[in-house]
Amino acid sequence: MIRLADIHKTYVPKTEAPVLKGLNLTINDGEFVAILGRSGSGKTTLLNLIGGLDRNYKGLVEVQGHDLKKMGDRQLSKFRNNTIAFVFQTYNLMPHLSCMENVAFPAYFNKGIPAKEVKRRAKEAMDRVGIFHKAHSYPNKLSGGERQRVAIARAIFQEPQVLLADEPTGNLDSATTHHIMELFLKLNKDDKVTIMFVTHDEELASMADRIVRIVDGAIVGGGGAQ
Amino acid sequence: MTVRKMASIVFQNVRRNKKHFVFASIGITVGVSVFSFFLALTFGVREEILNKIYPVDLIEVEPSKVNIGGFKSQVGRIAFNNDGVGELQAFEGVTGVYPKLKSKFQATYKLGGQLFGDSGVQFEAFFDGLNDELLRTELREREATRGQTTMDELKIRYGRERKCYDSEDCSPGEECVQGFCKTISYWSQFEDKGEVVPCRDDSVCVAGSGCIQGACRPLCDSTKPDDEPASQETPDSTSADANATSTDATPGTVATCYPGASCTQVACSRDQECGAGGCVSGFCSRSVCLRPCASSSDCPLGTTCAPNSCLNSSQCQSGECIQGTCSLSATCQHIRCQQNSKENEIAANPVLRRGELPGLCEDGTPVPEGGSCPPARCPYGTYCSVSRFFGSVGEFRWDRRGEGYCERPIPAILNPMVLEVFNLVLGSTLEQAQLGSVETLLGYEGSVSYGTSFYKEQVRDRVPAEKRIVVVGFSNKALEAGVTMPIDYVKRANARFKGGEATDDYDSIILQIANAEDLPDVMVKMEKANIELSRRSAEADKFRTILQVAIAIFMIMASIILGIAAINISHTFLMVIFERRREIGILRALGATKMDVRGMFLGESVLIGVTGGLLGNSIAVGMSLVADMLANRYLSDFPFEPESFFFFRPDAMALSFGFAVFFSLLGAFFPANRAASMDPAETLTAS
Numbered sequence: 035m036i037r038l039a040d041i042h043k044t045y046v047p048k049t050e051a052p053v054l055k056g057l058n059l060t061i062n063d064g065e066f067v068a069i070l071g072r073s074g075s076g077k078t079t080l081l082n083l084i085g086g087l088d089r090n091y092k093g094l095v096e097v098q099g100h101d102l103k104k105m106g107d108r109q110l111s112k113f114r115n116n117t118i119a120f121v122f123q124t125y126n127l128m129p130h131l132s133c134m135e136n137v138a139f140p141a142y143f144n145k146g147i148p149a150k151e152v153k154r155r156a157k158e159a160m161d162r163v164g165i166f167h168k169a170h171s172y173p174n175k176l177s178g179g180e181r182q183r184v185a186i187a188r189a190i191f192q193e194p195q196v197l198l199a200d201e202p203t204g205n206l207d208s209a210t211t212h213h214i215m216e217l218f219l220k221l222n223k224d225d226k227v228t229i230m231f232v233t234h235d236e237e238l239a240s241m242a243d244r245i246v247r248i249v250d251g252a253i254v255g256g257g258g259a260q
Numbered sequence: 261m262t263v264r265k266m267a268s269i270v271f272q273n274v275r276r277n278k279k280h281f282v283f284a285s286i287g288i289t290v291g292v293s294v295f296s297f298f299l300a301l302t303f304g305v306r307e308e309i310l311n312k313i314y315p316v317d318l319i320e321v322e323p324s325k326v327n328i329g330g331f332k333s334q335v336g337r338i339a340f341n342n343d344g345v346g347e348l349q350a351f352e353g354v355t356g357v358y359p360k361l362k363s364k365f366q367a368t369y370k371l372g373g374q375l376f377g378d379s380g381v382q383f384e385a386f387f388d389g390l391n392d393e394l395l396r397t398e399l400r401e402r403e404a405t406r407g408q409t410t411m412d413e414l415k416i417r418y419g420r421e422r423k424c425y426d427s428e429d430c431s432p433g434e435e436c437v438q439g440f441c442k443t444i445s446y447w448s449q450f451e452d453k454g455e456v457v458p459c460r461d462d463s464v465c466v467a468g469s470g471c472i473q474g475a476c477r478p479l480c481d482s483t484k485p486d487d488e489p490a491s492q493e494t495p496d497s498t499s500a501d502a503n504a505t506s507t508d509a510t511p512g513t514v515a516t517c518y519p520g521a522s523c524t525q526v527a528c529s530r531d532q533e534c535g536a537g538g539c540v541s542g543f544c545s546r547s548v549c550l551r552p553c554a555s556s557s558d559c560p561l562g563t564t565c566a567p568n569s570c571l572n573s574s575q576c577q578s579g580e581c582i583q584g585t586c587s588l589s590a591t592c593q594h595i596r597c598q599q600n601s602k603e604n605e606i607a608a609n610p611v612l613r614r615g616e617l618p619g620l621c622e623d624g625t626p627v628p629e630g631g632s633c634p635p636a637r638c639p640y641g642t643y644c645s646v647s648r649f650f651g652s653v654g655e656f657r658w659d660r661r662g663e664g665y666c667e668r669p670i671p672a673i674l675n676p677m678v679l680e681v682f683n684l685v686l687g688s689t690l691e692q693a694q695l696g697s698v699e700t701l702l703g704y705e706g707s708v709s710y711g712t713s714f715y716k717e718q719v720r721d722r723v724p725a726e727k728r729i730v731v732v733g734f735s736n737k738a739l740e741a742g743v744t745m746p747i748d749y750v751k752r753a754n755a756r757f758k759g760g761e762a763t764d765d766y767d768s769i770i771l772q773i774a775n776a777e778d779l780p781d782v783m784v785k786m787e788k789a790n791i792e793l794s795r796r797s798a799e800a801d802k803f804r805t806i807l808q809v810a811i812a813i814f815m816i817m818a819s820i821i822l823g824i825a826a827i828n829i830s831h832t833f834l835m836v837i838f839e840r841r842r843e844i845g846i847l848r849a850l851g852a853t854k855m856d857v858r859g860m861f862l863g864e865s866v867l868i869g870v871t872g873g874l875l876g877n878s879i880a881v882g883m884s885l886v887a888d889m890l891a892n893r894y895l896s897d898f899p900f901e902p903e904s905f906f907f908f909r910p911d912a913m914a915l916s917f918g919f920a921v922f923f924s925l926l927g928a929f930f931p932a933n934r935a936a937s938m939d940p941a942e943t944l945t946a947s
Contacts, residue, residue: 088941115851130276143851
């Protein structure tokens with residue numbers, strides 16, 4: 035379960051207006067939640083807080099029972115490696131690594147997975163997103179949709195409990211967007227992964243279990259758990 | 261993250277950022293190469309040149325002198341004699357004390373043969389004496405580096421050894437050892453071979469020896485040990501006593517004689533035979549140390565130990581006989597000889613060689629009854645050392661023209677500087693071929709004439725003597741303008757020409773220091789004892805200081821270069837980190853800790869340091885090879901010219917390597933920390 039209580043967040047310098055103003059949000063395990071809002075409303079900030087990437091906030095962020103504020107760098111990094119997975123609008127793949135290497139990259143930070151297992155999991159993840167035939171290609175040779183599939187495969191590889199997607203289809207055409215959304219839905223259904231995805235596309239948001247609307251740093255609808 | 265995974269990421273990053281990597285490595289490489297190159301040069305100059313001229317662990321000290329009205333007067337508290345040697349030995353940090361004695365009389369060299377032509381050259385001779393043990397080790401090491409013994413090994417392996425009866429059968433440069441010809445190990449010859457000092461009174465004999473039967477011989481009470489009272493067996497040297505004589509005639513080892521020798525009273529017929537002591541009741545008033553020969557191995561070549569032939573005691577045939585023992589030191593090697601008598605005839609007649617005709621002596625005369633041939637010529641390896649003058653002083657007459665004793669040549673060592681002198685001075689003025697290396701002079705024999713001079717009138721009351729010297733090695737401790745021989749030769753010669761009273765007054769003393777680091781301590785103590793460094797040691801001290809300053813300057817220079825390189829690395833890393841900041845965000849999002857991020861950049865910097873260190877050291881070695889090649893081609897030869905001017909000490913190379921890594925890490929430390937503390941959320945949104 036993800037629980038955010040009374041979150042206040044202001045970017046430095048402090049003269050700027052606060053991004054999140056007393057935000058409260060609870061998301062149950064296995065939920066597929068769309069976060070809807072305009073640019074600058076605080077959607078990405080919200081994901082960063084939940085993903086433990088941003089720790090400068092007031093209030094409580096609890097993910098799967100962990101109070102993120104109380105975790106040290108090592109614990110938090112482990113948490114990001116094991117529990118959370120990110121999918122970004124800009125894919126964020128390593129340009130110098132092949133698709134296969136990109137998918138398996140999180141294993142670098144996880145001592146527990148044996149080399150054979152890494153290979154198997156990477157293969158399986160690529161298979162699931164239908165990109166295995168491009169395993170040895172480099173990101174710059176792939177289309178936007180293919181790159182995003184590699185990014186999703188990387189997320190799948192991590193076997194996360196929570197997947198945070200920040201406008202995953204923002205750079206994609208509608209056909210590809212459809213495929214990507216299908217992948218998310220499947221992941222949510224088959225693996226019971228909690229998925230939060232940020233979008234400002236009402237139609238896409240409507241595919242989610244719940245839509246959380248953020249306006250100017252506060253939730254105006256869908257904040258409570260269903 | 262495991263080290264392997266970290267290394268893998270580091271290599272991936274280096275692979276894709278080759279340009280940055282090379283750029284960052286250049287500074288470090290240049291710094292390390294400069295550092296290594298100059299350090300090796302200074303060490304090379306120190307080890308290969310300076311330490312050969314002025315050995316680190318040896319200092320030469322002289323008594324402090326004050327200049328009073330043009331006369332130097334010694335003010336040292338430690339006497340430069342055997343007592344002083346004892347005192348210096350007690351100094352902490354001093355492991356060896358070796359006195360040095362200069363020749364104090366006139367002498368001239370006569371050098372001829374292959375090197376100087378038939379006419380030969382003559383010049384004033386100077387020489388000094390040094391402890392043979394001090395030099396033998398050095399000579400052995402130097403000779404070992406020439407690798408002569410490997411020739412012997414080759415001969416043994418392929419059965420090419422030549423059998424010999426004695427060294428005469430062997431080729432030049434070889435000697436007969438246990439029936440086989442072996443390469444001469446010259447170093448082993450640097451020792452006192454003994455010589456005969458003819459005398460008519462004790463004044464020409466060194467302290468501790470007396471004039472007995474016309475030659476200086478070691479007296480029994482010469483070196484009285486401190487812990488023992490004057491031996492009762494030793495007769496009083498001033499009062500002759502017939503009774504004492506009879507007791508002393510009994511052979512027995514006396515503490516004051518060298519090992520194996522016994523104190524023996526010597527028969528005489530007149531006072532002149534006994535030096536200062538006088539002849540009383542047919543025996544010299546003083547006893548001498550003599551060692552009888554036990555077997556022929558005690559005797560020199562050409563003589564054998566014949567029992568019962570001389571007053572019921574074994575003696576070396578054809579050796580001189582005193583009271584039933586072979587005369588002098590241990591080896592019975594001195595026989596009276598006559599120069600230019602039968603020698604030439606016999607040498608010309610091969611049939612008469614080596615007394616091979618049964619019943620005939622070497623000179624062709626029948627063997628006298630009793631089996632002892634008179635000596636006709638000196639045995640192989642010896643020469644006839646003659647005293648050249650005859651004349652009379654008062655009632656004492658001597659006529660020794662062409663008469664002397666067979667002696668082995670005096671082993672002498674030369675300073676390698678003579679090569680330069682030879683090539684520059686003698687070589688050009690005498691139109692002689694240049695010598696390639698000093699080793700060419702090994703085994704060279706020349707003459708030295710004691711008591712003659714070009715500068716000064718001859719010593720009137722002394723008999724000039726002809727000696728031969730043989731070059732047996734080279735050392736920087738040897739006199740630059742002269743030869744150095746075992747100290748006993750110089751003592752004897754000084755006594756012979758200047759009187760025996762002060763033969764143990766040394767000119768300087770060489771001190772062996774256990775560790776070069778102890779040197780300053782020892783110097784302070786020396787100063788307190790009013791002892792000062794000799795000119796050479798003082799020079800060495802100065803040169804070492806100059807070198808140390810040079811090393812310090814190069815270190816500072818290299819450190820500055822490395823410091824600049826570190827700043828360059830820092831700059832490059834900051835740039836790289838700025839370029840990769842989004843990537844850093846991704847890494848953090850995927851689970852990299854701050855430590856992982858820091859480690860990645862520090863890892864890259866270590867790789868830069870290692871590359872710079874290896875490359876820099878390799879370049880330094882390469883540059884040194886080029887420098888040596890250029891020096892070989894364009895520098896003219898000079899003394900002590902080393903094969904290489906560089907000495908790459910492993911620890912110095914490790915140090916420069918360590919510096920490379922250290923300065924790279926230093927340069928990368930700040931950027932790496934900055935990368936680690938970047939806010940991942942912010943970096944992810946970076947464009």
